Every structure is written in C-alpha cells, then in structure tokens.
Amino acid sequence: MVGAAFFATAVDLRSGAHMRIIPEVILCARTTVENYRISFLFIYLRIAFVVFLSGAMTMAAVPLLVPSFNQFAAGQPWVLATILAALVAILSSPALYYWTVRPLSLLRDQAIMEARKTVGYLNETQSIGKIGCWEMSIAEGTIHWSDEIYRIFEVDPDGFDGSYESFLELVHPDDRATNDRDYKASLSDGTPYDAVYRIVVPSGRVKWIHERCNTAFNDDGQPVSSFGIAQDITQIKLAEKAKSDFVATVSHELRTPLTSIKSALSMIRSGVTGDLPEKAHALCEIAYKNSDRLSRLVNDILDFEKIGAGKMRFHMVELDLVELIENAIEANKAYGDQYGIRFEAIGIDEPVRVTGDPDRLMQVMANLMSNAAKYSHRGDKVEVSLGKGTSGARIAVRDFGHGIPESAQATIFEQFTQADSAWQHQVGGTGLGLSIAKSIVEGHGGTIGFASEVGKGTMFFFDLPA
Incomplete structure (x- = not known):
C-alpha cells in the first residue's frame, strides 16, 4: 500500500506537472524558475507527508486485515514497530528524493525553460512577420x-x-x-x-x-x-499601388507617341509619301515591325495590370463564333504572311451563338494565332476550328510546328513564362499573352487548355458556355 501510494504520487507529479508547463508559460507564469525550485520543496514535503501518512495507515490496517500477522505482532511488538519505522524512514529519506523527485524537478525546469524559449521565438517571429x-x-x-x-x-x-x-x-x-x-x-x-x-x-x-x-x-x-x-500587409499594398500607378503612367505616355510613330511608318511603307529606295524600304519594314511589337507589349502590360487589380471589364453581347473566327483570320492574315503561314478555317458551316465580349475574344484569338504563326515552319498552315467542347462551344488553333517542350508545359499559362529553347528566343515575346488569354476566357466562364508534342505541333483551345 505504501509503495502504491508513492507510485501514484509520482505519476501524478510527472503527468500533472508536464501538462501544466505549456499553459503556464503561454499565460506568462507569475513565478520564475527559482520559484519553481522552491515550490518543489513543498512538493517533496507533500510526498513525504503522503508517504508518512501511508505508513501510519499501514501500521493501523495490517494488524486488522491479517490475523496471523496480528498474532505474531502480539508476541513481538517491537519487530512490527521496527519494520514499519524503517519503511517510513526509507520512503521519507533525502536519498529517495534525490533519486526520484529531483530528476522530475530538473526535467520540469528544463521543459519550462525550453517552452519559454519557444514562446519567445514565436513572439519574435510574429513581430518580424x-x-x-x-x-x-x-x-x-x-x-x-x-x-x-x-x-x-x-x-x-x-x-x-x-x-x-x-x-x-x-x-x-x-x-x-x-x-x-x-x-x-x-x-x-x-x-x-x-x-x-x-x-x-x-x-x-x-x-x-x-x-x-x-x-x-x-x-x-x-x-x-x-x-x-x-x-x-499595408506595405505590400502600398508597393502594389505604386507599381500599378507607375506602369499605367509609363504605358500611357508610351502609347500616345507610339501610335503616331506606327501610323507614320505605315503610311511611309505603303508608298503614300512616294517610292522609297530598296534599302530605305527594308529599314522602314524593320521599324514598323518593331513599333508593332512594342505596341503589343504596352497593351499586354496594361491588360496585365488591369487583371491584377481586378479592373478588366467585359462588355457582353450575343455574338456568332463563326463570324468571330472569320474576322480573326482576316485581322491576322498580314501577321501570318510575315512568317509565310496560311490560316485555314474548319467547321464553320453553321452559326454558333454565345454571350461574350467580341473585342476581348478577338484578343484571345490574336494571341493564339500569332503564337501559332511564330512557332510554325515557313509554308505551313494553321487550322482554326469550331466544334463542341466539354462545356459548350470550342475554338481550337492548331499548328504543325515546333511544339512545346514538356518541361515548359506545366507553367505555360503563368505570367512571364516562356519555353526555354533556341527558337523561342528568336521569336521573342513578353510571356504575358497566354496568361492574359486565360484570364479573359475564365472571365467569360470558360476554360482554356492545350495539347502539344515536340516536333509535331501544338493545339490551343478554349471552351465557352453556349
């Protein structure tokens, strides 16, 4: 009984103390580590008291519960007294404290210090972040x-x-x-x-x-x-606003003179101002192509900022996708001619009506068709087809060119992403077009995807609710 009582006390000390460590630390315990050591002195005295009380109860209970022992004690009472006194002395001795309670005390002190250190780290981390x-x-x-x-x-x-x-x-x-x-x-x-x-x-x-x-x-x-x-996140928001304001201002300041430059170059290359020498005409073509490229870049950056700020607006009307494809082929014909590419419409026999923003959908078509032209072999064709998708009408743009490397396919719709290859760097680009196209299609409640095989070509498609 004495051993059981002490064991129960020790278990209570081990479990109770450790269960209270974290709450005490988190709630900023009122005592220091030194105070815990003092408190353990009282814990030891409590244990000693429990052991002494258990011994006394044993002295009283054993004679009553064990008649044979009672008869033995009646003949030799000093033996019983000596045994019980020795038992109480052993269980109450400093040696017992040193080998049992003291390790628990040290363990608790260490746990308290570690917990306080952890909470300190947590508070410091919260402050920094x-x-x-x-x-x-x-x-x-x-x-x-x-x-x-x-x-x-x-x-x-x-x-x-x-x-x-x-x-x-x-x-x-x-x-x-x-x-x-x-x-x-x-x-x-x-x-x-x-x-x-x-x-x-x-x-x-x-x-x-x-x-x-x-x-x-x-x-x-x-x-x-x-x-x-x-x-x-105040500083992050302020930085984002400063960046957006800067990009919008710079883009606007670029767009106005760029439009004038592009218009002037277009008139010169068309011969309105008179015939140009062959070398001058070649230089004019280079200047016009680069002005067109810069114009696309400025527009992409502005659209990118609108999407990021949630300011891209859609003017939804009922439209015919057959007419959309025909207009897209006509609008991008000159661009395809630069690369020796011919656009071919497939499956546009019957009208397919959807609700959408014609200008934004033309922007998606221009991106997919220009990519197909750039990454095709000269003399190839690019198929622009209309059919049924998984969630409505599907428009697909298929080329038979280089294809997209497998390493680039997982991130192809992410911002500023371009395939890492020699021909990719030759054709250039901002890496924003497909990301913008994806946002526009999703803004219509649709989905966009692709299938590609290196050396055989790529097909980009998007589905719109019909």
Whole structure:
C-alpha cells in the first residue's frame, strides 16, 4: 500500500506537472524558475507527508486485515514497530528524493525553460512577420488576441473588451459588411475563411489586413470556436499601388507617341509619301515591325495590370463564333504572311451563338494565332476550328510546328513564362499573352487548355458556355 501510494504520487507529479508547463508559460507564469525550485520543496514535503501518512495507515490496517500477522505482532511488538519505522524512514529519506523527485524537478525546469524559449521565438517571429493569432468563442462572442494583433490594430489591451462587435468597429466602414458576411458564411458552410480588408486604427490611419481562419464544429455541426491569423500587409499594398500607378503612367505616355510613330511608318511603307529606295524600304519594314511589337507589349502590360487589380471589364453581347473566327483570320492574315503561314478555317458551316465580349475574344484569338504563326515552319498552315467542347462551344488553333517542350508545359499559362529553347528566343515575346488569354476566357466562364508534342505541333483551345 505504501509503495502504491508513492507510485501514484509520482505519476501524478510527472503527468500533472508536464501538462501544466505549456499553459503556464503561454499565460506568462507569475513565478520564475527559482520559484519553481522552491515550490518543489513543498512538493517533496507533500510526498513525504503522503508517504508518512501511508505508513501510519499501514501500521493501523495490517494488524486488522491479517490475523496471523496480528498474532505474531502480539508476541513481538517491537519487530512490527521496527519494520514499519524503517519503511517510513526509507520512503521519507533525502536519498529517495534525490533519486526520484529531483530528476522530475530538473526535467520540469528544463521543459519550462525550453517552452519559454519557444514562446519567445514565436513572439519574435510574429513581430518580424507582422502576423498575430487569435481565437474566438462562438457561443460567448469573445475574441482573444495575441500581443502582435494588439500592436497591428494599435489597440490597448485594457481598452478592448474582446467582443466581436468591437472588432467590427475597427474594420473600415466600406469593408465592414463584406467582412462580417464572409466570416459568417464560413461558419455556416464550414469553408476556411480567407479575406483581405482594411482597418482604421485609433490614430485614423488605414491599414490593410490579410486574415485567415478555420472553425471547429461540434458533433451537431454547430460552430464552437474559430482560430486564425491576421497579417499586416499595408506595405505590400502600398508597393502594389505604386507599381500599378507607375506602369499605367509609363504605358500611357508610351502609347500616345507610339501610335503616331506606327501610323507614320505605315503610311511611309505603303508608298503614300512616294517610292522609297530598296534599302530605305527594308529599314522602314524593320521599324514598323518593331513599333508593332512594342505596341503589343504596352497593351499586354496594361491588360496585365488591369487583371491584377481586378479592373478588366467585359462588355457582353450575343455574338456568332463563326463570324468571330472569320474576322480573326482576316485581322491576322498580314501577321501570318510575315512568317509565310496560311490560316485555314474548319467547321464553320453553321452559326454558333454565345454571350461574350467580341473585342476581348478577338484578343484571345490574336494571341493564339500569332503564337501559332511564330512557332510554325515557313509554308505551313494553321487550322482554326469550331466544334463542341466539354462545356459548350470550342475554338481550337492548331499548328504543325515546333511544339512545346514538356518541361515548359506545366507553367505555360503563368505570367512571364516562356519555353526555354533556341527558337523561342528568336521569336521573342513578353510571356504575358497566354496568361492574359486565360484570364479573359475564365472571365467569360470558360476554360482554356492545350495539347502539344515536340516536333509535331501544338493545339490551343478554349471552351465557352453556349
């Protein structure tokens, strides 16, 4: 019984102490490591008291429970007293503390120090990354913030009551309703919450926040609590705005004179100003091609910025895809002639009507057809076909040229991506065209894809709801 009592006490010490380490550290325990050592002295005295009490209970219980032992003790009472006294002395001795309790004490001290160090690293990391964590009790409607979130929101912990309503008061008025709606929607359907919104700190300054959270649900499917992070992305947003403003300004300043240069070169090369010597005409052709290339580059950059800022607008009307293909072939014929390529329409016997933006879809066609022309062999044809896709009408542009290397296929629709090959560098390009085409098609509710084999050619296609 004495051994069992001590074993239970030791197990309680081992499990209880370690279970309390992390909460004590995270909640900033009021005592230092030295205080823990002092507290362990009291723990040892408690153990000694339990052992002594167990010994006393044994002295009282054994004679009552074991009659034969009672008879033995009646004849030699000093033997029983000596045995029990020795047992109590051994279990209560400093040696027992040294070999049992002291290692546990040292282990706990070490664990506390490591936990404090880890929490210190966590706090420092949150401060550097400007990321804080929070937890919200759904039933109580209370929010617990980490220190970093208080710093991000510039709120005094004593002045924040931790309610959800008080948090919403800090959100920018223009973002408040959307933020509240999106978070509550995540509680109803269980999807992770991911939002970017603005806050207004007490000084009146506006900050941008990127917030994400997951919600725990009970067995009945009711939300219990949410745990998430919030990051201050104000500097990122300011940098993005500065970049967008710069690109838009520069592109606009380039586009105006470039249009004039291109128009003038077009008139000169057409002979309106008179016949040119052969060498001068060749130089004029080079200048015109490069002005056209620069014009495409400026337009791609502007479209890229519009897509990134979510400002690309679509003017949807009902249109005929057969007419779209015919217009695209006519518009890109001159470009194909530069590479000795002939565009051929396939499957345009009957009208196929869809809803879309004709100008933007012509932009997609121009990108796919110009790529097909550039990457084909001189004298080849490029097929532009109309048929049925997996989700509606499908337009496909197929060439029989170089094909796309397998190493480049996974990232072909990413921004600034180009296949790494000698002929790719010869034809040039910005690496934005396919990314822009993908955004335009998806803006119509469609999908875009391709199939390619090196040495045999490539087919790009896009499906539109019909």
